[in-house]
Amino acid sequence: MDSPLLQEIPILKLAEVHSKPDKQAMAYGTAGFRGKASKMDHIFFRMGMLAVLRSKMLKSAIGVMVTASHNPVLDNGVKLIDPCGEMLVESWEVIATGLANASNDDLVKELKKIVAKENIDLSQTATILLARDTRPSSLSLSNAVQDGISALGGTCRNYGLLTTPQLHYIVSCYNDGVKDADEDTYYKWFSSAFKTLVNEPPVNSNVTVDCANGVGAPKLNKLYEHIGANVIDIIIHNDGEGCGKLNEKCGADYVKIQQRAPIGLNMEPFHRYASFDGDADRIVYYSLDCDCNFVLLDGDKIASLITLYIKELLDESKVDVKLGMVQTAYANGNSTRYVTDTLNVMVACARTGVKHLHHKAVEFDIGVYFEANGHGTVTVKEECSNVIERAAKDDKLPAKQKDAAIKLKTFLDVINKVIY
Ligand SMILES: CC(=O)N[C@H]1[C@@H](OP(=O)(O)O)O[C@H](CO)[C@@H](O)[C@@H]1O
Known part of the structure; x- marks a missing residue:
């Protein structure tokens, strides 16, 4: 026909x-x-x-x-x-x-x-x-x-x-x-993965999140309801309810470029802060040190820390898979050197635009990618997830090795691997 x-x-x-x-x-x-x-x-x-x-x-x-x-x-x-x-x-x-x-x-x-x-x-x-x-x-x-x-x-x-x-x-x-699948599917999956990750021992900590007066605020609130205040205390700032404007003097882009707190936020030393952008697909973390210096964890630092953590767990669990990190030409060279020379993990370079980084990242079994602006995620090949899952269930492995595999699996479960 x-x-x-x-x-x-x-x-x-x-x-x-x-x-x-x-x-x-x-x-x-x-x-x-x-x-x-x-x-x-x-x-x-x-x-x-x-x-x-x-x-x-x-x-x-x-x-x-x-x-x-x-x-x-x-x-x-x-x-x-x-x-x-x-x-x-x-x-x-x-x-x-x-x-x-x-x-x-x-x-x-x-x-x-x-x-x-x-x-x-x-x-x-x-x-x-x-x-x-x-x-x-x-x-x-x-x-x-x-x-x-x-x-x-x-x-x-x-x-x-x-x-x-x-x-x-x-x-x-x-x-x-x-x-x-809907919003609830998302909250159920990620809140449960997060609780498994941090619940033993329970963390008693708080974090202030600047939501750039955007959609991240109501959505983070819902995620928080699913996680529960006994696990983590999330304080939402710039929630869009007051007279603040979307992305104006707030949000990930502002904090990253200005290297300062978003509007209306009086930072205290050692407290933890994060900023989303208007649609919550970028994130940067920051804090004040004991001398009140602004310390920013941009995409390069986030990627380096994630890579470090995964590398340690891979070494401990003896799971043999190919880990790599992807950055753009705008990346801080120190982060590239640290990951290549100290962690001994391969770093690939891609054009700006997360889709380019993503395509490179999926060439690795586990690919960590971030742009300096805080856009990124971790990709994991299905065969690789299976290898990690098998190790996490393998009673014949020494306890230390099995525990590391369990930690790695739990950590990877918390990540939304489809952010492009
Ligand atoms: C999904 C996507 O491609 N996002 C792009 C885009 O970011 P937005 O936060 O979506 O505006 O422009 C950025 C450059 O300004 C680039 O770094 C990023 O990868």
């Missing part, structure tokens, strides 16, 4: 509502489209349509996140998430740019071109998982995405407010067969 044709009437009707201003061109960048929210409605509508085409082509759910991350509150942005929770493949970034910039009159022609070129079977169903951050413009722009989805007959699951890493995680769970 021939694939059905594009239904032009609903497309044209909705395209009129979301029409593109003349002479406006945008490109799909490192993290999707970004710009002044007031000028981007048509982009969101068109990306809703593009997500449907990609979903039909891959026969999998595609994610659409509405956020401009660390950028000012009047900006917004949109990015597509591929089935395993990864960033949109680069060849489709070009297609996305073509669709975003097609004139209103050429819109249907451009859609048909994509369908023909990518050989898309329009009779396939399409599922789009949609979420947004807390920007004032995000609700109406995510409605524009929804219109784009319905213009091409796709099904939209709208999760409302989520952090970017949460949506990446839910997309990967959904395509792994957990069709009812």
